[in-house]
Amino acid sequence: MDQALEANLLISSLHSPARLVDRLTGAANRTCYDWYLRYLDILEKRKVKPGSLISAKDQLRAAMRTWGDRTLESITVLDVADLLKTWTEAGKERMASMVRSRLVDYFREAIAAGWIHHNPAEATKVHGVRTKRQRLTKEMFLAILAQAEQDKQRTWAASAFKLALISGQRREDVASMAPEDVRDSHLHVIQEKTGMMLRLPLTLKIDLLPQTLGEVIEECLAGNIPNPQTFIHARKIALRTQPGQTLRPALITRAFADARDRAGFGNDANPATFHEIRSLSSRLYEATHGKGFAQRLLGHKSANTTDLYLDARGAEWVTIHHKEQ
Structure with missing residues (x-):
């Protein structure tokens, strides 16, 4: 999947020339997919379990398809909210909540690395998530x-x-x-x-x-x-x-x-x-x-x-x- 995604993003980038200001500041070289690859390296350095790494890729797949060739700093709260609607409008609030949590961590690590200055996922909310399991007394x-x-x-x-x-x-x-x-x-x-x-x-x-x-x-x-x-x-x-x-x-x-x-x-x-x-x-x-x-x-x-x-x-x-x- 990663190679196919990378190929699609490369094709897309041929039709999406970077703005002059982005080329001058270096932001053009800091796309969402570029950070995605670095983020996966960070998860591996955290020594997360293989299953957790697979889950992270699944949770970020839709975001990379939608934003992969865009600069990381161009992503707004509205972009994240619109992406989460993919699941909330289908009645999959739990999945939307997991994707949101992953995006919060994805952008948080980017801030720590100096790629961006704000986290657009933190301001979003997922309504309608219900507790699934009964508590044990x-x-x-x-x-x-x-x-x-x-x-x-x-x-x-x-x-x-x-x-x-x-x-x-x-x-x-x-x-x-x-x-x-x-x-x-x-x-x-x-x-x-x-x-x-x-x-x-x-x-x-x-x-x-x-x-x-x-x-x-x-x-x-x-x-x-x-x-x-x-x-x-x-x-x-x-x-x-x-x-x-x-x-x-x-x-x-x-x-x-x-x-x-x-x-x-x-x-x-x-x-x-x-x-x-x-x-x-x-x-x-x-x-x-x-x-x-x-x-x-x-x-x-x-x-x-x-x-x-x-x-x-x-x-x-x-x-x-x-x-x-």
Whole structure:
């Protein structure tokens, strides 16, 4: 796609001679597509995952087709707003929101490099974006956990849910946690998505569970399986999976959804998924240890990102104390 796009832009440029002022200032050599190529290099230097790099290209594809041969500084708020209409008018507000976020970052990096002086994407808005997933409450989690504890086929499921709650980590990280990661009385986690390196004390405890992190890990390893690859592993032969082998993250997601449905919480238009355990974890830790602790545990560099997880979206009651002023 990139080569075809580059060829089309070259053809277009033959019919779009640069203004004299742009040639004199050098802006003619700073087109949107020129910056697009540099922006991809920046993303690679950030060490983003291959899937995230593919998503970035997809999110910028329409912009490059529309503006590729234009100078970067010529793009206006109206240009961005008109581009976003491509999706909003088709009822794809979520996609429009993702494209807008990508463009904000695209232009922000250009400002940092001195190519432009303002960010035309920041002033735009995408209306009509609705929260998709139902938030997970404490009561819901306990009911889902009770269902998982009765699952005779997936005897690892309840332990996986508890490990996710007490550690506050993502599905992929929970699935890859292994005995070799425990040393110096800490569980060492390198987040797959961000590369963030965390050391979680085995004494870590969350109010909703009676166990510490170390005790949950012991529960994961209590199946008498020799040399398990990870904490969450197959306990018996199933679908070519041998006892002790690592389970695919998708299986953990499926186990949660099944337990959720059996607990009666699957009828919402957008029911809670396994990922909502991470939000519940952050809210519980924020209540007992503060927002800063929750941010460090989740591995967020930005407090704004943590705020998204701490937002209960109206799913929890707010208690008013008599002594509040």
